[in-house]
Amino acid sequence: MCDLPLLPPPPPPVCWAPTSHLLGTHIPSPGHAKAAGIWLPRPHVTVPAQDTRHPARAVAGRFRHGSSPAAGKTGRALSKQPGVRAMFNPCPSPCCAAGHGDLGTRGLGDTGTAPPTSPLPPPSPKSCCGSGRGAGDTQRGPTGHQPCPSGGAPVPRRGWTPGLRWGGDGDPEGSSRCLPAPLRGTASVAGTMAAQPDGGEKPFHIISPTLESLPLSRAAGTKVYMKLENIQPTGSFKIRGIGRLCQEAAKKGCRRFVCSSGGNAGLAAAYAAKKLGLPVTVVVPSTTGPTTVRKLEELGAEVEVSGQVWDEANKRALELAQTEGWVSIHPFDHPSVWQGHASLVRELKDSLETKPDAILLAVGGGGLLAGVVAGLRQVGWQDVPIVAAETRGAHSFHAALAAGRLVSLPDITSVAKCLGAKTVAARALECAQECRVISQVVEDAEAVRAVERFLDDERMLVQPACGAALALLYAGRLRRLQREGRLRTPLASVVVVVCGGGSIQAAQLRALKDQLGLE
Template sequence: MPLHIQTPYIRSRAASLRLGKDVFLKLDALQPSGSFKLRGIGAVCEARQAAGARRFVSSSSGNAGIAVAYSGRELGVPVLVVVPESSSARARDRIRFEGAELAVHGASWAEANAYAQSVMGANDAFVHPFDDPGLWPGHATMVDEMAATGPKPDAVVVAVGGGGLLCGVLEGLARNGWGDVPVVATETEGADCYARSLQAGRPIELPAITSIATSLGAKRPSSAAVEWATRHSIEPVVVSDAAAVAACLRFLDEHQLLVEPSCGSALAALETASPVLAAASRIAVIVCGGVTATVEALQDFHRREG
């Protein structure tokens, strides 16, 4: 049995009534680790253990590290997760809660990642949080589940950090015969490396992450995610931190499910003037999760932003 679970794919009556079209939610916030990351990371960890790994090492701003820690605990393999200084106290606590060793290094994920790779031992296996082709078939299983139950959407909305989830969703669409379904790739301002990369036609690295959506905290997207735009219809949408947080709070009110601002970017995109979404009658939103979110933090930011 895989480490991840099948998650509901349901129609949101509240969002559907508000937008005047059918909105379906793929609720991967319900994964045991709290986010979609467990799909690909769980599969990679199982493969690395079978290949003889005696410790997993990863770098993460939160969700990926939690997924590696969860996978290691379930598989009986020690885990080291390196997080950047920008990671939240709750993310660090959740990683420790799952039984992993935690190290804090660098101002951003890039610095944490470099340090994690520098401390690798001979029997360690590195688990990349997003830029590993081994992750994507696991993430694609969410589309397998959507296709098995239906309905087929006219568009899929997905949050983008480094691009691992996006690559998985695109792979899932392709292998289920849904290659004609356009994807709306969402980010927050200050973490919008993917939108800038698509505009430039090549991967662009941000000088710094200034968004509160730290799970979107890769300064540079994976090359594979950028390359996908040459063969699949992908529309980038960038929203403000305030819009993402407001969307999280509304989602909590409407569905009693707490997600973080990175996921909120996908929910907030429903309210934007996206040409792809305007043309769609049925929209699927990947509710990717975020166990690091707290109601207090979201409400505090919402109050500060007026």
């Protein structure tokens, strides 16, 4: 009988992982999860997916571990739901920002049981930690997770079986990095509140998911990532910049906000005003739908209808802003608004391994464009081209580029009312000189068809304004730009900003199709 060489002992466990039966996951809300998540068979909880290359994603039995760790009370609330037995424990490790996400009460292969209400024992000081991927995290590694300086591994505890280990490169064999964990209060993952880069007041927007879309990738012939701004608290990216501007005005003693809007900016201003405990007047044009008006009033806003288009409503808002103590919250033309929107690009920098070959977005007044350009400069991506989409009849940016100066459209005739600024912001025209901006005008029918296809493909209903950007992919505009040599071939990846869906319902989509004669 020969002596067999002794095998080295298995490496110590790093993190706990739940089975398919026991699950704990942070999500922003059921509606957000439905919009951006993955439906699990058990226990019927939707896990919002961050990035398909997220290091903390695994398949364990029938449980797809789509770990989008997030901080806050929503995770604790989920752990109390029937069938969900998971506890979320703070990590005492000095290198850990908050704790460990997605911890279950049983590990993989665990034969013992624990009472449903029993929390996991807290990790030891040498337990794995996760520094999260977000604004304010200054010590990220290449994948957005910093190495754990605490050293060692968690001490196995009696009655608990460790789960999977995760390394720095995302596969279960490595051990140089730890499973990402939620940040206290300012976690920087999908569905969590963002942190101010300067450590100031916590903003009102969340860090939205960046997801790869297989249907959009097939349509475009290249990998497409969606930046899901439609799941922001107010349904659009507007809360980023509008929220920042409102916070700054409140610090300076503002007594009332006044905002002109076709919908999304007003919702953002009303939301911010409610958070700040200040009154707000939102002036809307007569084309604003009753659903949007109702949402504004539910947020506590005083709604005034003035004019046929946004430009006319804005004149009335500026008149009201002359009242002492009232501050005008411009929907797109203000430096603070642009800086707020720039956070979107910083999040892309954190979530993508490499910079995209193009960013696709819709242009109305130009605020999102200005914010994205500011963000590209901040992260060193100035060479990334921007494809800016507008619908015909609301194409003030395209007209300005063609003329080389600001141009006012005679009227807004497009169904995409959220793009309805007759004159684009001067800053938008400057952006076209600072970065490579490719302007594209799509037809209303293309935008509405894109909205419908996106609903079928991704189960999310967005506005025609957002459909303008999606139409670049569905209608073959991206491929055409490649054939014309205006975009590189091949494209490794592109990002489309799914800018908003807070002001549309299924009935409105049906009405738009009827109006445009679409089957």
